[in-house]
Amino acid sequence: MNYYIGADLGTSALKLLLVREDGQIANSVTKSYDVSYPKPGWSEQAPENWWKTFESGIKELTHGIDGEKIRGIGAGGQMHGLVVLDDSDRVIRPAILWNDGRTWAETDYLNNVIGKKSLSDMTANIAFAGFTAPKILWMKNNEKENFEKISKIMLPKDYINYLLTGVHMTDYSDASGMLLLDVKNKCWSDRMVEICGISKNQLPLLKESYEAVIILPEIAERLGISKSCLVAAGAGDNAAAAIGTGTVGAGKCNISLGTSGTVFISSDKFSADSNNALHSFCHADGGYHLMGCMLSAASCNKWFCDKILKTDDYSTEQDNITDDSLGKNHVYFLPYLMGERSPINDTDARGMFIGMRPDTARRHMIQAVLEGVAFAIRDSVEVAKSLGISISVSTLCGGGGKSKLWRKIMCNVLNIDIAVPSCEEGPGLGGAMLAMTACGAYKSVKECAEKLVTTSETIHPDSTIAQRYEEQYNKFRKIYPAVKELYKEIK
Numbered sequence: 107m108n109y110y111i112g113a114d115l116g117t118s119a120l121k122l123l124l125v126r127e128d129g130q131i132a133n134s135v136t137k138s139y140d141v142s143y144p145k146p147g148w149s150e151q152a153p154e155n156w157w158k159t160f161e162s163g164i165k166e167l168t169h170g171i172d173g174e175k176i177r178g179i180g181a182g183g184q185m186h187g188l189v190v191l192d193d194s195d196r197v198i199r200p201a202i203l204w205n206d207g208r209t210w211a212e213t214d215y216l217n218n219v220i221g222k223k224s225l226s227d228m229t230a231n232i233a234f235a236g237f238t239a240p241k242i243l244w245m246k247n248n249e250k251e252n253f254e255k256i257s258k259i260m261l262p263k264d265y266i267n268y269l270l271t272g273v274h275m276t277d278y279s280d281a282s283g284m285l286l287l288d289v290k291n292k293c294w295s296d297r298m299v300e301i302c303g304i305s306k307n308q309l310p311l312l313k314e315s316y317e318a319v320i321i322l323p324e325i326a327e328r329l330g331i332s333k334s335c336l337v338a339a340g341a342g343d344n345a346a347a348a349i350g351t352g353t354v355g356a357g358k359c360n361i362s363l364g365t366s367g368t369v370f371i372s373s374d375k376f377s378a379d380s381n382n383a384l385h386s387f388c389h390a391d392g393g394y395h396l397m398g399c400m401l402s403a404a405s406c407n408k409w410f411c412d413k414i415l416k417t418d419d420y421s422t423e424q425d426n427i428t429d430d431s432l433g434k435n436h437v438y439f440l441p442y443l444m445g446e447r448s449p450i451n452d453t454d455a456r457g458m459f460i461g462m463r464p465d466t467a468r469r470h471m472i473q474a475v476l477e478g479v480a481f482a483i484r485d486s487v488e489v490a491k492s493l494g495i496s497i498s499v500s501t502l503c504g505g506g507g508k509s510k511l512w513r514k515i516m517c518n519v520l521n522i523d524i525a526v527p528s529c530e531e532g533p534g535l536g537g538a539m540l541a542m543t544a545c546g547a548y549k550s551v552k553e554c555a556e557k558l559v560t561t562s563e564t565i566h567p568d569s570t571i572a573q574r575y576e577e578q579y580n581k582f583r584k585i586y587p588a589v590k591e592l593y594k595e596i597k
Contacts, residue, residue: 182346398486
């Protein structure tokens with residue numbers, strides 16, 4: 107039996123999966139690392155720690171396995187993060203992460219001086235603070251000495267792949283979130299490269315997610331795996347999660363409740379939202395997708411429980427929230443802890459509770475957090491509806507998706523069926539499936555998904571609860587416009 111390694115390089119942890127060719131998971135290892143917040147709104151990590159964690163994790167993952175049977179490695183990684191190396195392959199500065207909001211001035215410049223229409227024509231997207239191009243401009247404007255040292259620019263999972271193979275590469279799905287890629291034509295945008303003051307030589311080779319490069323022999327020996335092992339180009343975490351949940355081919359949808367939250371709608375053909383409320387990206391299956399992304403999803407519940415309630419027993423906190431309370435909560439929560447992307451694109455926005463009364467209890471606040479995230483996900487779904495896209499069912503993955511209560515809330519807020527994958531390993535499983543395709547175990551990503559991905563449960567909305575949530579959502583959507591201008595004063 108051959109084995110494949112899938113890596114999920116997340117914001118707070120690396121999860122590694124050892125997957126058999128039939129899709130069964132033989133082993134898993136999770137290793138956490140720190141996020142640094144050196145200033146309000148900043149978010150950074152040391153790429154060297156990713157590699158140390160990866161190397162030690164691989165050895166644990168494959169202990170007792172014949173390394174010659176490990177045929178491929180594929181990674182899904184946190185998107186948009188800026189990793190820069192000098193001409194000696196040394197990391198120049200900590201990676202600026204996807205949820206970092208320091209680039210408000212550069213984002214404003216790109217959207218309002220270069221212009222949203224020009225950006226959309228060049229890249230199919232407008233500028234968001236978390237995207238990579240604004241970060242490059244920030245370095246150019248604020249760290250000139252570091253900027254001048256840049257020899258290579260890459261994304262987080264590309265750094266791991268670079269150390270594995272010695273090849274400076276990225277895939278189209280991850281590159282789509284840099285604001286440097288001409289998404290429709292799958293090539294770097296000459297004009298965006300010029301605007302950022304860089305050269306194409308500093309950018310990685312572009313590959314499909316299922317294309318592969320052979321591992322460096324000395325690295326294979328260090329890791330104790332086959333020297334013929336192939337490393338797939340991999341994918342951005344959301345595209346990898348979509349592969350792992352079978353969201354492959356036209357018209358399928360996946361919702362992810364991880365640190366961030368996403369609505370991922372796959373397509374065989376390129377399309378773009380004219381208002382740019384949704385991202386238009388390449389998919390890891392070789393096609394395209396539309397995606398709405400909120401910066402704080404499951405992290406909202408983690409923040410409220412860890413920091414405010416001082417507990418990590420998330421399930422117990424949800425135990426006394428019953429069906430008859432769903433759609434009846436008097437407390438609302440805006441889940442904009444780190445600002446927000448889709449669909450409001452506001453780096454100044456912040457989290458907010460509204461509606462507390464003397465009888466407000468702990469459970470009302472917990473419920474408001476879960477509902478606020480679901481309402482914000484619906485904001486992106488409503489944009490998709492306005493484009494003529496009909497969504498009747500979606501898979502659900504991510505840590506938040508393991509909560510039965512949150513599944514029920516999401517199902518009824520969106521008023522659609524929620525399909526729960528039998529294997530809830532999203533990006534890691536998707537990475538392994540890309541490696542399988544790269545190694546020829548399956549003819550295509552679609553064939554791999556059709557044969558390996560199954561559903562364990564489908565949750566249907568309750569018409570009574572869904573109607574109550576319809577009324578609540580119509581109230582929720584009025585809160586942000588009412589307080590929008592205040593955020594500029596209290597940031």
